[in-house]
Amino acid sequence: MPVRDLDRILDLAVAALHEQDPEQLWSPLAVEILRVCGAEFLVFVSRDWVGCEDAVHVWLPDGTVRSQVGEHAQQLIRHCKPLTGYYATSNDRTPVTASQVVGEAEWRDSVMAQRKREALASDHILGVPLPDASEPFRGCLVHRTGSGFTDEHLAFARRIQPLLAGVDRQAALLRNYRASTAKAPSGQAGPDPAEGAAESGLTPRETDVLALLADALTATAISRRLGISVRTVQKHTENIYRKLGTSDRVTTVLHAQARRIIPVREVAARPTPGRSGGIHSTCR
Structure with a gap:
């Protein structure tokens, strides 16, 4: 070729x-x-x-x-x-x-x-x-x-x-992401999530990673879901933390929810530091 x-x-x-x-x-x-x-x-x-x-x-x-x-x-x-x-x-x-x-x-x-x-x-x-x-x-x-x-x-x-x-x-991730953030908690139409992501400087792929972080998936699971390497997931995660001014998963998800970048939902419990597959060993 x-x-x-x-x-x-x-x-x-x-x-x-x-x-x-x-x-x-x-x-x-x-x-x-x-x-x-x-x-x-x-x-x-x-x-x-x-x-x-x-x-x-x-x-x-x-x-x-x-x-x-x-x-x-x-x-x-x-x-x-x-x-x-x-x-x-x-x-x-x-x-x-x-x-x-x-x-x-x-x-x-x-x-x-x-x-x-x-x-x-x-x-x-x-x-x-x-x-x-x-x-x-x-x-x-x-x-x-x-x-x-x-x-x-x-x-x-x-x-x-x-x-x-x-x-x-x-395409499936973007459609699901838009659908999940299309309505505000009151049931009224909320702001466009793509605009919130763009205002925060997040790329679409970083937004995909952020949405999966909110689902409490490990870097390994995210890499399989997106078809990318674990190292690439970690790099995207570092970029997300930097752009949102955060340093851990829970704070990042809360900030993203406050900015209507991802839907408001219960944040998954934070894994114990150092455990296999936990946030400190995979996504930070």
Whole structure:
């Protein structure tokens, strides 16, 4: 893979960590995937589509989203055979194309391929699933016309899989965080938590760590939840303490609650200093 593409993936990762709006996380990824793969459009699949009524959103190379997709086209995109069947019956989460699953000649001459060419102007489909195998398919489906996906495209898809998974986790954390702080204790709408975090100089990833500190998770547990190293969690924690002017977990959580950065809740009991997994041995 060209070094410039690897550098771009790193740039996207950094940008994702500083994005406050979970709905804005996917656009830069869509643009980059479409650019590198020379594809016409892609869709992000968040859960099993079979039988659901969610609208299909099509991402275009300029980062815009088309929501007005005809019913016939939506059904073709939603079922996306043979990829959905392949991932539903296999634990393999390697990016593959439709022609790899059934054979190039078989795919080219198949009824499904013909329907996609007529309705979507799409000759080839690449599936880039998230590593999580709990759903039949979650990830993105990349549509390309003309020649098929190359080995370089597949190598890029494998490289970007961890970033897709990380952005998916980050989007879920941001949505949960916003939902948990959307209402003040009185039931009235409270201040935007993102504004409180920004006023305190906290980055979105530091805010994620802060919310998990409030749940009394250890640095090890936080690292697993966020997919980062324990050392990175400790560094984020140090930054949070410095920016909020605190020196321990309980005081930090109380300050953050007072500033409406995280919801007001009962603060977990402080672990005994020096105990394995406690605050002094992991998060300070």
